[in-house]
Amino acid sequence: MSDPLGVTVGPSVYWYVTRSTGSVALMLLTASVALGVLDVGRIATKRVPRFLIDGAHRSTSLLAVVFLAVHIVTAVLDTFVSITLIDAVVPFVGSYRPFWLGLGAVAFDLLVALVLTSIARRFVGHRTWRATHWLAYACWPIALLHTLGTGSDVKSTWMLAISLACLAVVLVAVCARAIVGWPSRLGLRLAALGGAVVFAGGLALWLPQGPLGHDWAERSGTPAQALGSSPSKERVPVPRQDSASVYSKRPA
Numbered sequence: 001m002s003d004p005l006g007v008t009v010g011p012s013v014y015w016y017v018t019r020s021t022g023s024v025a026l027m028l029l030t031a032s033v034a035l036g037v038l039d040v041g042r043i044a045t046k047r048v049p050r051f052l053i054d055g056a057h058r059s060t061s062l063l064a065v066v067f068l069a070v071h072i073v074t075a076v077l078d079t080f081v082s083i084t085l086i087d088a089v090v091p092f093v094g095s096y097r098p099f100w101l102g103l104g105a106v107a108f109d110l111l112v113a114l115v116l117t118s119i120a121r122r123f124v125g126h127r128t129w130r131a132t133h134w135l136a137y138a139c140w141p142i143a144l145l146h147t148l149g150t151g152s153d154v155k156s157t158w159m160l161a162i163s164l165a166c167l168a169v170v171l172v173a174v175c176a177r178a179i180v181g182w183p184s185r186l187g188l189r190l191a192a193l194g195g196a197v198v199f200a201g202g203l204a205l206w207l208p209q210g211p212l213g214h215d216w217a218e219r220s221g222t223p224a225q226a227l228g229s230s231p232s233k234e235r236v237p238v239p240r241q242d243s244a245s246v247y248s249k250r251p252a
Contacts, residue, residue: 014078028064030166034173100149107143
């Protein structure tokens, strides 16, 4: 809608696309990591052969990258807050929630490295590919923390449900992988279970005081000029210095 001065207020299409693609990317990354944790060789059956599971694992990873790319582009184009392409790919250099946005950049960089080495597996060698493949296990919790720390919908029931469902899927996958073949390589299995418990417990302690607590927008590093405005309400954004706002129409 517009006011008498010709200023258009309210969320832009970019904002909606950024939110949706970020959520879908998290779900796809969760599916990819869960398949990887379970190990395609262990869950394959005669009805569901290994090549189908392997293909699903690869496809979900590639789709996650695609949705992340759209997520980044639309976040840069949305001028409500200033996020540049550099901010989105170089960790911890942005002005908008720098730590939490930086975690998203780290997750994206790790995922891109994982996909590129998988595509060039024949050229980089199995050892390099396998070492890089372990980055997926670090990529997922970092991406989840980015979602909870940066997302404007973190207090919404649907966003919490998606985040908790993704957490549950990965926890179940880790537990299943640890149990199958027990007790061989016991130290590694216990480390995986311990890491999963510590991460889940840490989230349970942090969320009420963090994103679900009071004044999280200010405490997370939201710029002062953006405080007091909510993407879910009518707002007049602060334009970038280097580009015109998509919400504003200059009066003649």
